[in-house]
Amino acid sequence: MKLLEYEAKKLLAASGISTPKSQLITGPEDDFLSIFPTILKSQVLTGRRNKYGGIQIVKTQAELEQTLPKVFSADIEGYQAVSVLAEELVDIDQEIYLNLTVNRDEQAIVLLAHKDGGVDIESQPVEAFFREVIGVRPIEATALTLAEYLGLEDQEFALGELLQNLLNCMHTNDALLLEINPLVVTADGKLVAADCKMELDNAAAFRHADWDFYDKPMSANFVELHRNGTIATIANGAGLAMATVDAVQAAGYTPANFLDVGGGANKESILASFRKLMNYPRLEAIVINIFAGITRCDEVARAILAARDEISSLPPLHVRLEGTNIDEARSILSKSGLTLHASLENAVGSIGGNNA
Amino acid sequence: MHSNIFTPENIIVQGITGSHGAFHTQAMRAYGTNIVAGTSPNKAGQYIDNVPVYKTIRDIQRDHTVDASVIFVPATHARAALFEAIDAEIPLIICVTEGIPVHDMLAVRAKLTKSNSRLIGPNSPGIATPGQSKLGIIPNQILTPGRIGVVSRSGTLTYEVVAALSRSGLGERYVIGIGGDPIKGLDFVDCLKKFQSDETVDAIVMIGEIGGQSENKAADYISEYATKPVVGYIAGHSAPAGVQLGHAGAILGSEQESAGYKTTKLQRAGVTMCDSVTHITPAVKKIMEDKK
Incomplete structure (x- = not known):
């Protein structure tokens, strides 16, 4: 996970590295400053703040009151300031x-x-x-x-x-x-x-109980590809998840996301993945591609049934399951009406067809 | 036979009493793998699927010769388990554990370079010599003895390809999952060398991913030394640039870490490259038929 500048600088200071004197401003109204002139820096998880008005120098309280709301509202490649860091100017x-x-x-x-x-x-x-x-x-x-x-x-x-x-x-x-x-x-x-x-x-989160940053861990296994994508994907293993997205795109669809549920995924974690995918506004189908090694197909099958129960707007599922405990999974899904495809190609091929 | 690093004889499981360890010990034994013992810190004296549990590897070594260890210890304790295996001079260490902190693996790498142990993984599905033995978590039912050497960075993509090779009747001689973590043991080139020099391997399948340069190094090796046919696939053609890569990666040769660059480079090295994972087996089949 990425840190905001001020979060990173706290860790630097704790390791004995010099940083400029600073004050964190949490909202546009929070405009009492003791350092002038000061450089105001939008705290966002992206670079190029300068280009979009995310960095401003102010010399007086009056300038600060005028400029601060602008720094807070600046649109920096789709991001807005979480907070603003006011720092003394260094020579x-x-x-x-x-x-x-x-x-x-x-x-x-x-x-x-x-x-x-x-x-x-x-x-x-x-x-x-x-x-x-x-x-x-x-x-x-x-x-x-x-x-x-x-x-x-x-x-x-x-x-x-x-x-x-x-x-x-x-x-x-x-x-x-x-x-x-x-x-x-x-x-x-x-x-x-x-x-x-x-x-x-x-x-390494397990050994940092004190980690409490703006960005949260877990993001590595889930990457948004296209906000308006029509096909969402759930797969296990980074490679298979990439190959699944590759196959969706190669078939002419716009993939919404990359999602690797990870080895040893269970019913709850997979169900949580389904919920996450429901945020995509144009979703037309979900491709599920699981080749179970350490993961067990029966857990995936239970998650699929639970998702269909719980999420009323769930789009059609195109499911390919293979590997550990596949027979149990087949019997769990036997009355679901879902086709279990034998290959990724068949699962993707069934989108828009009648074979879902 | 004994000199074959990928088909060790006496195998132990570190973390044998955990749910994954116990489950896959059973599966490995069902496949004919000779598991002589396992470790678990608090359950020495017990048995898992008739396999004796010891507290430490040193304890096992008093009673058994150990040629290889398969590690299922959770990520929180994986560094200690890897250190223990290296200290016990286990020739081949296979680490299945996923999610080991990168700084722990940097420490393991430093220790490994001063030892004679070879590491496969972490985050590896393991290795298999179909028909003989399996070390790790590759599903038994997809393995079929044959003459293709498979090496892959991704666990699940390995299964995908192995299952297809088996369905087609080609089968596999060796299946090696080197693991997808950034800091790890054996790499593509190490495995390609083994496949190239092993007379029981007729053709090679290699499955790479975006990120890093190991596929490009493999291309250099192949163009210089490989005489056996190689079929390849790089996952991540649709991946957005720079997402998993750090800032320095973005400055230094991110283009060279892309699926497109690697695909072209491998193609120029003489590898038959596929643009979808499902095209690999037909490509291998065609090459094997043309050879006849």
Whole structure:
């Protein structure tokens, strides 16, 4: 799950990383500020806030009262501010891009850096980045090379300490991604994280009872593809779920979602999935494609019956079930009037046909 | 026979008393897999389907030789279970557990590189040598002995393809699910090497996904070394860019992690690529018939 900027910065501060002095504003009426001039930053789970009026500088209380409602109402690629972070302006000498990500190809954390941080970082050529796999060399050695690349030789020790703190922060918080853009070198030589993106590992929620962020875990297995999609999908396993969406799209339909119910899904969790799908306004059918290994087909069958009982507006179901306990599932569904298709192709092929 | 890493002889189950562990121990034994023992922290002395339960792997090793371990321990305790298996020098470790935190797997990877153990998974459906043994959760009824080597990143897509290969009469020599987690053990290239050098494998099916570069590395290996026919499919053609990928991924070569890029690259390496999972078996069948 992704963190809002202020949530991420709290974790940074707890790991000993400097962030600007700030105050969180929870609503347009909450306009008492002690810091001026201040930069107002819309707290949204998307980038490019600047482009859509999500970032404004105000110098006086009067300016604040005039500008704050605009920052709250700014439409940032379909998102609106959850809250607004008011920060003191930092005295910028240099802006750096720093990114630590768990990288699957290296099977390790990789550090990326660029001497010109800021909003246009994505248009920089790949060769211009500093890149190093973490864990191969001592962090002090990485810091030295990084300082030379950035032209900040006098900051070698500060950079080493910062890198160590960032890695500790990732480790303690089970972060998959930690990006500081920009990392500001202030006029008086301090390193300050002016903006921060952080993504935490949903799988680690079990050991973070204190996690209480705006974004909630569980989102990884459910991805909205098209709000106005006509065909929803339920599958188990990420690969099969992708292949199911691929097949729906290849057949000329607009898939609404990607949904992997996960290994060991049970009646309740699958029923919850059905309820979630009912939010799509143009839904015409649901394709269910389960190839059970650790999941058991009889649980899926019970969930299907429960969904038909509970959800009156449930669209036609096109079901393909196979694998563990398929015979039990067949007998559970024997009186349901549902066709159990033998393959994904048949299930998708039956949409719009008479074979549902 | 003993040198065949994918058909180990004496197998244990870590987490044998849990519901998944117990259920699949029974299924593995029903398939002829030689499960000699299992572990469970608080249930030593009990039996699961006539298999003795011990507290630790070290305890088992006093009574039995262990060639492989299948791990069903819940994600909350999986790191400890993986550490235990590596410390006990188990040659082949298969981790079925899904949802292990990434930072735990980074620690396991670091330990693994200093050991002689080989890991398959996590989040793996396991491996099977149809007609002989099965380690993991691949449904018994879909396996048929044959001469096709199947390697896949996705559990359920593996079943999809294996079931179709079996229905067609082709069957499988080996089925290996390497697991879909970002930080893991064996990768495509390791399995392709095995299939290429194993005379009992006639053709290879590889099933990849969006994200990461392992399919691209596989393409490099295939174009250089593979002489056996390979049929492939990459899941996720309709996936929106960047959803599961981090920001750095979006900067560095996200295009190379897409289904389209991987498909083209594998095609250029000589792989017969399919645009739907259902087209794989017909493609293999055609290749095998043309070979005759």
